[in-house]
Amino acid sequence: MKPPILIIIMATIMTGTMIVMLSSHWLLIWIGFEMNMLAIIPILMKKYNPRAMEASTKYFLTQATASMLLMMGVTINLLYSGQWVISKISNPIASIMMTTALTMKLGLSPFHFWVPEVTQGITLMSGMILLTWQKIAPMSILYQISPSINTNLLMLMALTSVLVGGWGGLNQTQLRKIMAYSSIAHMGWMAAIITYNPTMMVLNLTLYILMTLSTFMLFMLNSSTTTLSLSHMWNKFPLITSMILILMLSLGGLPPLSGFIPKWMIIQELTKNNMIIIPTLMAITALLNLYFYLRLTYSTALTMFPSTNNMKMKWQFEYTKKATLLPPLIITSTMLL
Amino acid sequence: WMSKPNMIWINTTTYGLLISLISLFYLNQPNDNTLNPSLMFFSDSLSAPLLALTTWLLPLMLMASQHHLSKEPLTRKKLYISMLILLQLFLIMTFTASELIFFYILFEATLIPTLIIITRWGNQTERLNAGLYFLFYTLMGSLPLLVALLYIHNFMGSLNFLMIQYWIQPLPNSWSNIFLWLACMMAFMVKMPLYGLHLWLPKAHVEAPIAGSMVLAAVLLKLGGYGMMRITTLLNPLTNFMAYPFMMLSLWGMIMTSSICLRQTDLKSLIAYSSVSHMALVIVAVLIQTPWSYMGAMALMIAHGLTSSMLFCLANSNYERIHSRTMILARGLQTLLPLMAAWWLLASLTNLALPPTINLIGELFVVMSSFSWSNITIILMGINIIITALYSLYMLITTQRGKYSHHIKNIKPSFTRENALMTLHLLPLLLLSLNPKIILGPIY
Numbered sequence: 001m002k003p004p005i006l007i008i009i010m011a012t013i014m015t016g017t018m019i020v021m022l023s024s025h026w027l028l029i030w031i032g033f034e035m036n037m038l039a040i041i042p043i044l045m046k047k048y049n050p051r052a053m054e055a056s057t058k059y060f061l062t063q064a065t066a067s068m069l070l071m072m073g074v075t076i077n078l079l080y081s082g083q084w085v086i087s088k089i090s091n092p093i094a095s096i097m098m099t100t101a102l103t104m105k106l107g108l109s110p111f112h113f114w115v116p117e118v119t120q121g122i123t124l125m126s127g128m129i130l131l132t133w134q135k136i137a138p139m140s141i142l143y144q145i146s147p148s149i150n151t152n153l154l155m156l157m158a159l160t161s162v163l164v165g166g167w168g169g170l171n172q173t174q175l176r177k178i179m180a181y182s183s184i185a186h187m188g189w190m191a192a193i194i195t196y197n198p199t200m201m202v203l204n205l206t207l208y209i210l211m212t213l214s215t216f217m218l219f220m221l222n223s224s225t226t227t228l229s230l231s232h233m234w235n236k237f238p239l240i241t242s243m244i245l246i247l248m249l250s251l252g253g254l255p256p257l258s259g260f261i262p263k264w265m266i267i268q269e270l271t272k273n274n275m276i277i278i279p280t281l282m283a284i285t286a287l288l289n290l291y292f293y294l295r296l297t298y299s300t301a302l303t304m305f306p307s308t309n310n311m312k313m314k315w316q317f318e319y320t321k322k323a324t325l326l327p328p329l330i331i332t333s334t335m336l337l
Numbered sequence: 338w339m340s341k342p343n344m345i346w347i348n349t350t351t352y353g354l355l356i357s358l359i360s361l362f363y364l365n366q367p368n369d370n371t372l373n374p375s376l377m378f379f380s381d382s383l384s385a386p387l388l389a390l391t392t393w394l395l396p397l398m399l400m401a402s403q404h405h406l407s408k409e410p411l412t413r414k415k416l417y418i419s420m421l422i423l424l425q426l427f428l429i430m431t432f433t434a435s436e437l438i439f440f441y442i443l444f445e446a447t448l449i450p451t452l453i454i455i456t457r458w459g460n461q462t463e464r465l466n467a468g469l470y471f472l473f474y475t476l477m478g479s480l481p482l483l484v485a486l487l488y489i490h491n492f493m494g495s496l497n498f499l500m501i502q503y504w505i506q507p508l509p510n511s512w513s514n515i516f517l518w519l520a521c522m523m524a525f526m527v528k529m530p531l532y533g534l535h536l537w538l539p540k541a542h543v544e545a546p547i548a549g550s551m552v553l554a555a556v557l558l559k560l561g562g563y564g565m566m567r568i569t570t571l572l573n574p575l576t577n578f579m580a581y582p583f584m585m586l587s588l589w590g591m592i593m594t595s596s597i598c599l600r601q602t603d604l605k606s607l608i609a610y611s612s613v614s615h616m617a618l619v620i621v622a623v624l625i626q627t628p629w630s631y632m633g634a635m636a637l638m639i640a641h642g643l644t645s646s647m648l649f650c651l652a653n654s655n656y657e658r659i660h661s662r663t664m665i666l667a668r669g670l671q672t673l674l675p676l677m678a679a680w681w682l683l684a685s686l687t688n689l690a691l692p693p694t695i696n697l698i699g700e701l702f703v704v705m706s707s708f709s710w711s712n713i714t715i716i717l718m719g720i721n722i723i724i725t726a727l728y729s730l731y732m733l734i735t736t737q738r739g740k741y742s743h744h745i746k747n748i749k750p751s752f753t754r755e756n757a758l759m760t761l762h763l764l765p766l767l768l769l770s771l772n773p774k775i776i777l778g779p780i781y
Binding site for chain 2 (some may be wrong): 255
């Protein structure tokens with residue numbers, strides 16, 4: 001794409017999310033969502049293969065439906081409370097509709113079916129934007145309406161998301177699908193505590209965005225999209241294999257890496273509210289997640305697949321600089337008691 | 338990382354020995370029954386002996402790993418050493434943690450370097466599977482522990498210093514408390530394997546490189562024992578009957594694993610199963626909760642740590658020569674390597690708990706306290722002691738005595754390093770039998 005067009009589109013995406021986050025009028029929020037969605041469609045279609053077309057069409061359909069549902073919820077709220085300000089929502093039907101719409105945008109289960117296919121069909125860079133930046137806007141709305149969300153609904157969605165994210169990722173070798181299922185599972189963790197302590201959701205979101213950004217950048221560094229091509233990394237960038245190891249373990253939530261912090265805090269908040277079985281279930285299904293992360297690390301860092309012999313070839317990408325900043329942040333930063 | 342290439346082993350070993358010396362002076366003070374808090378969030382060590390064991394083993398691990406890493410490029414050697422040191426650091430912090438959640442974090446954190454050591458530097462293809470089993474068994478048990486710890490944190494206000502056990506209330510007998518007890522204990526039951534959950538142990542021990550096996554057997558299993566001793570004092574004043582199924586499993590499992598040892602062909606696997614059997618004794622001791630049994634458990638843990646580690650070193654010296662773990666391939670070593678035969682003899686004797694050693698003290702205390710718990714257990718314990726003696730002697734006889742096999746013509750003689758290694762293992766073991774007061778734990 002020509003650079004000026006790219007700049008305009010990126011700016012539109014950012015402006016859209018900013019409008020969603022900063023406004024207090026429901027109509028403006030809807031406008032922000034629509035701007036975001038329309039501007040990201042060309043980004044998703046950067047390459048002109050039919051798979052990208054299919055991916056962007058699916059994305060458009062789900063997001064448009066979700067926006068319409070959101071508008072419906074907003075109108076019902078207008079009907080029952082007579083004002084457009086985003087604050088406590090007076091009608092339970094409206095809140096259920098809004099929650100459903102926003103979880104559809106996020107990719108929580110049972111509306112998760114679009115996430116793996118869309119992530120698979122697009123380039124790594126667009127996938128990165130999709131999985132990180134696009135989550136900010138719906139999460140900020142969920143944060144703002146969090147006092148009036150129906151807890152049972154959201155907890156059910158969160159539980160099923162964690163289960164789906166764990167089980168769905170088990171049979172995958174394509175890295176983008178693995179990251180998609182990982183995103184579903186992490187969104188499930190985040191959704192579980194919105195109603196109890198929304199600050200933890202922000203913590204989880206921040207850490208998740210950091211970890212996913214680093215992962216995608218490491219994948220982009222050697223343009224690998226399958227496990228097989230990832231396993232050739234010991235040849236080219238041996239330092240990065242250890243980074244991938246630690247990053248994957250952190251995504252899986254092993255202490256003392258920083259991926260453990262959101263899980264720990266979420267379990268703490270949930271047990272303070274006397275829900276014991278649910279965090280136990282969520283924690284155990286997070287082990288499924290860990291399994292396929294671990295499989296990735298096995299193939300890259302810990303064993304050597306049969307491949308071409310040890311010829312060292314070096315080439316530089318411009319992403320090199322930024323990629324090395326983030327993983328140290330991921331590794332350390334366990335704030336102990 | 339900052340040493341010259343041919344000095345790395347020497348430097349790290351020396352530093353390791355110095356650290357262990359410091360820990361010995363610094364933390365073997367709590368023998369006057371005074372608790373000695375060191376820093377803000379490191380507690381005193383009721384478990385000072387375990388700390389000494391951990392720091393003592395680091396230089397030994399380094400010495401043991403020198404041979405099989407000699408052909409690797411330098412960076413990988415340094416990586417290996419850093420993994421070992423990282424593991425050591427986490428273990429030291431775990432044993433001196435004063436808050437249970439800190440302990441939990443470090444408990445899990447010790448898994449990561451161990452996993453890396455096993456999968457990256459192990460020797461056979463089954464090591465991937467072994468690493469997976471190891472990680473997932475432990476994590477599956479310890480996630481409910483996390484939930485339980487946080488619940489208790491809410492319930493009692495704080496988990497700090499582990500001395501705030503002064504305001505525990507007795508737990509009434511309800512279903513939710515039963516689950517709480519289970520959640521707390523299962524993690525440690527997996528870790529120091531209870532008989533039904535021990536599947537990860539033979540795999541992990543057999544596939545790990547020598548330093549990994551040493552540290553696994555010696556220290557990581559004791560993490561489970563240490564955790565159980567901490568948690569039982571804090572949480573379970575009344576649920577004594579919850580211990581019955583686990584006692585049954587441990588007692589029966591003790592005998593079963595010892596009998597499996599009799600029929601093993603794989604040397605490391607034999608030592609691994611003997612570890613399970615000794616640890617089952619420790620589980621029995623901790624679950625009975627009498628002062629004598631705690632003393633016996635502590636002594637047994639230290640003794641078993643040193644003994645198993647030494648046996649693994651011996652097995653490794655065999656492995657390095659013939660590159661196979663089968664026992665019968667290397668018979669009759671007494672005629673070829675007589676000094677090594679002496680170490681084999683001593684190690685086997687301590688394994689079967691010969692009288693003045695601390696192994697015997699541990700086992701004896703455990704047997705006596707379990708007899709006072711129920712008269713019938715003495716039969717089972719007696720059977721176990723007999724079978725332990727049987728397999729230890731079987732191991733000794735098969736590898737040392739008899740005519741040597743015909744193809745052992747080209748074994749290298751024992752290195753000085755190996756002899757030094759064995760001496761360093763054995764020396765604390767024998768010296769402690771002169772003064773076992775140090776390791777008898779908190780209640781002496």
